[in-house]
Amino acid sequence: MEGLAEKWVDRCVSRKPDPSIYKDYAGTAQVLIVSHKSQTTFTKTISAVKEEAQHYEYRDNTCTGECDFYKQIIWANLTEVGCAMKTCVTYVQRKVTPANVVVCVYKIAQRIDDMKxxxxxxxxxxxxxxxxxxxxxxxxxxxxxxxxxxxxxxxxF
Structure with missing residues (x-):
């Protein structure tokens, strides 16, 4: 999974791979995060996903804010995960800006959006x-x- 994450992050694109086009990603799900903060580290970026937990309401399976990445990462049937990060050049308001792109790819047995x-x-x-x-x-x-x-x-042990 780490190899697939590295392969995608090396492309420096701000979209996830479409498994119908990129066959290596069939049977996987992905999280893609782009950060324009200069002090971003891999650990800080992944920790930010954990902070989304406060927006998730388990009882009725809803988000009161952004929590989609959190729901993907905590999915019970997640079996393998690999992540990679790369600093890429992006264009924000006609200005060249560095951005840290984090991609996590994981195998998942089942993911249905309306399920807990x-x-x-x-x-x-x-x-x-x-x-x-x-x-x-x-x-x-x-x-x-x-x-x-x-x-x-x-x-x-």
């Missing part, structure tokens, strides 16, 4: 077999995961 992003209740009570609860999220048990980036086995 998760079920209310105690965390991790519906984790699938071979998963454990880590930071209130279901995580595949490390012994069951094949590492794509390393040749060693991680110790069990």
């Amino acid at each position: 992003p998760y079920e209310e209740g105690e965390s991790c009570t519906k984790c699938p077999p071979q998963h454990r609860c880590v930071r209130n999220q279901c995580e595949e048990h490390l012994e069951q995961v094949e590492s794509k980036n390393s040749a060693y086995t991680l110790p069990e």
Whole structure:
């Protein structure tokens, strides 16, 4: 997913990829954030998405302000995520302006806009077999995961 995020952010465009045109993005969803603040960092940009939580009302699944990015990131069936950031040149009011573009690409089993992003209740009570609860999220048990980036086995905690 990180590779797909890097591939898209390298284009320096302010729109998300259309999976019907860009086939690599089929079965994914994306978050794209453009910031013109000079002191923006990756961490600050992603943290801003977390702040959208205050605008989300779980009970009736509505936003009182901007919260679409937040709803996408917390979606329960999100299975993989990768993000990338790049400083790009943009034109704002006929003036060349640097902008930080952050793209996150994630696999999601299902996303329907009128559905709630998760079920209310105690965390991790519906984790699938071979998963454990880590930071209130279901995580595949490390012994069951094949590492794509390393040749060693991680110790069990």
